Amino acid sequence: MTPHNFNAGPAVLPQPVLHQIRDGFLDFAGTGMSILEISHRSREFETLVEQAEHRLLRLLGASQMRALFLQGGASTQFAMVPLNFLPAGASADYVLTGLWSEKAYEEAARLGVARVAGSSRGLQYRRIPDADGLARDPRAAYLHLTSNNTIYGTQWHAWPERAGVPLVADMSSDILSRPLPIGQFDLIYAGAQKNLGPAGVTVVLISEALLATASTAPPTMLRYATHAAAGSLYNTPPVFAIYALDLVLRWIEAAGGLAALAGHNQRKAAWVYAAIDQSDGFYRGHAEPASRSLMNITFRLADVSREPAFLAAAATAGFVGLAGHRSVGGIRASLYNALPEASCIALADFMRDFARRTG
Numbered sequence: 001m002t003p004h005n006f007n008a009g010p011a012v013l014p015q016p017v018l019h020q021i022r023d024g025f026l027d028f029a030g031t032g033m034s035i036l037e038i039s040h041r042s043r044e045f046e047t048l049v050e051q052a053e054h055r056l057l058r059l060l061g062a063s064q065m066r067a068l069f070l071q072g073g074a075s076t077q078f079a080m081v082p083l084n085f086l087p088a089g090a091s092a093d094y095v096l097t098g099l100w101s102e103k104a105y106e107e108a109a110r111l112g113v114a115r116v117a118g119s120s121r122g123l124q125y126r127r128i129p130d131a132d133g134l135a136r137d138p139r140a141a142y143l144h145l146t147s148n149n150t151i152y153g154t155q156w157h158a159w160p161e162r163a164g165v166p167l168v169a170d171m172s173s174d175i176l177s178r179p180l181p182i183g184q185f186d187l188i189y190a191g192a193q194k195n196l197g198p199a200g201v202t203v204v205l206i207s208e209a210l211l212a213t214a215s216t217a218p219p220t221m222l223r224y225a226t227h228a229a230a231g232s233l234y235n236t237p238p239v240f241a242i243y244a245l246d247l248v249l250r251w252i253e254a255a256g257g258l259a260a261l262a263g264h265n266q267r268k269a270a271w272v273y274a275a276i277d278q279s280d281g282f283y284r285g286h287a288e289p290a291s292r293s294l295m296n297i298t299f300r301l302a303d304v305s306r307e308p309a310f311l312a313a314a315a316t317a318g319f320v321g322l323a324g325h326r327s328v329g330g331i332r333a334s335l336y337n338a339l340p341e342a343s344c345i346a347l348a349d350f351m352r353d354f355a356r357r358t359g
Contacts, residue, residue, distance in 0.1 A: 004343040006333045007321030008150050008296065009173070010193040014338040017197075017247045024243060035243045040236050049232055052246040056203070059252060062182045066211060068204040068224065069232040069242050074100070074172045077189040077202065078107035081168055083218040085187075085210070086112040086141045093117035093140040093165070097156075098125050098149035099327065104170060108144070117143060125152040127291040131160040142166040142186070148174035150194075151325040153298030153332070154291040159184055166210055174295045175203070176252060177337055178262035186210040192241060194295075195337045197248045200241030252337070261337055268335045268344040269294040275348040282355040286330070300330040307331065310354055317350055 005012040021035075028035040029044040038045050053067040070076075081104075086092050091113035094105040097120055108114035117136050118129035136143060143165050148155040150173045159181060160167065166186035175190040186207045193199035206224055214224050226234050232242075255261060273292065276283040276299050286298040301307050307330065314322050324330035333347060 001318045003318050003320045004346055005320050005339065006335070006343070006347070008194075008325070008332060008334040009191070009336075010199045011195075011321075011334060011336045012338045013198065013244075014248065014251045017244065017251050017338075020247050021244055028243070035240055038239065040233060040239050045239065046231075046233065048246055049237070049242060052242060052249060053232070055246065055249045055253065056205075059176065059249065059257060060180060060182050060205070062205060064209075065182070065205045065207050066228050068206065068227045069237055069245070070202045070204055070227060071200070071238055073202055074170055074189060074191045075103070077170065077204065078104040079111065080218075080222050080224070081142070081144065081187065081189075082108040082111045082114070083222055084214040084224055085166070085168075086114075087215065088112070090139070090141040091115050091137060093134075093137055093143045095119070095129060095134060095143070095145040095160075096121055097128055097146055097154060098152045099325075100149070100151075100170060100172070101144075101146040104144060104146065115140075120154075124286075125149065125154065126286060127288040128154050128156050131156075131158050134160060136160075136163065136165070138164065140165050142168045144168045145170075147171045148293050148295050150296045150332075150334070151298070151328060153285070153287045153293045153296045155293035155295065157291070162186075173336075174293070176258060176261070177265050177295060179258045192245055194334075195248075197245035198241055200238040201245055203245070248338075264341065265294045265335065265337065268339065268341050269297065271341070271344040271348040272297050272333055272335070272351075275351040279351070279355050282359050283351065295335055297333045297335065298324060298328075298330060304330075306358060309358070313354060314347075314350060319347060319350065 024035040028038050031044055056067045092108055094114055095118040096102055105114055118134040120127050120129055147169050162184055167184055168187045169185055171188050172191040173194045176195050188205040190203045192201045220226050276285045281302050283299050284302055311323055322331055324332045
């Protein structure tokens with residue numbers, strides 16, 4: 001039985017990409033060598049990195065930006081952003097919508113002055129704050145937000161305006177899942193292990209204008225300018241992860257780009273949300289409807305004592321990765337780009353059947 005992979009990350013990859021990776025293990029680009037043993041200074045790999053950057057920027061319509069392929073995950077970006085763009089005497093604004101935005105804020109506060117411009121913590125992170133109602137500092141060094149919240153299942157659907165302040169976003173869990181008004185953003189970062197590829201590479205998209213203002217004070221490896229000048233090859237990069245990421249980008253292009261994926265993701269989420277909403281209260285979604293994520297659907301059973309039985313029955317039926325984050329429990333279904341719609345239909349059917357049998 002092929003499992004239905006709802007893991008939150010590392011997550012499901014497209015089947016065509018897995019087949020291409022298998023071939024690349026033995027012969028990368030006609031070199032006769034595995035992608036795992038190719039030199040990162042070889043012409044073939046340098047060409048791959050250049051192509052991956054251009055392909056990513058083309059998919060996003062981000063001609064005014066650079067794409068960097070770094071290491072350290074989004075957690076390292078929590079520090080790199082303020083190190084590069086939060087000067088002494090200034091402050092940065094953060095919007096708190098879940099655990100990862102909290103961590104980004106806390107890291108900035110260790111390195112400089114950070115202030116909370118908006119938060120839904122008091123509402124148990126059930127909603128995204130109103131973009132127009134944020135308490136912003138017009139002199140802030142930047143405004144930081146987390147576009148999608150994997151733990152609580154909320155997602156930004158209306159973005160704050162730049163208003164003369166650089167807009168920075170952690171998009172680790174929903175990048176390339178939908179079109180973006182890319183011109184509103186100055187810096188986007190994302191761990192690859194959800195929509196971009198396997199774990200190991202972190203993508204940073206940064207505008208040329210913001211890059212020109214970056215501080216030269218951080219250690220060399222923590223400067224965006226270092227990696228931009230070297231074309232992401234200042235040190236040995238995560239070669240395999242970049243190779244797989246480029247294959248995923250090719251798969252997205254072949255699938256019709258971001259508009260096609262957005263429709264695909266909306267259809268997938270609709271199946272699961274319908275199973276929740278039509279359950280007469282047997283299932284209870286965490287996020288308020290207007291803030292619901294298309295990537296991570298979080299819910300509880302009205303009788304939480306039945307949740308272990310639900311998860312056990314789901315595992316037996318071939319559904320993998322449905323347990324909620326360890327910090328909150330409950331159920332979480334992650335519907336990243338590569339998850340087939342058939343898996344969402346199957347999950348919705350299972351949920352209805354479980355409710356009929358045990359309700």
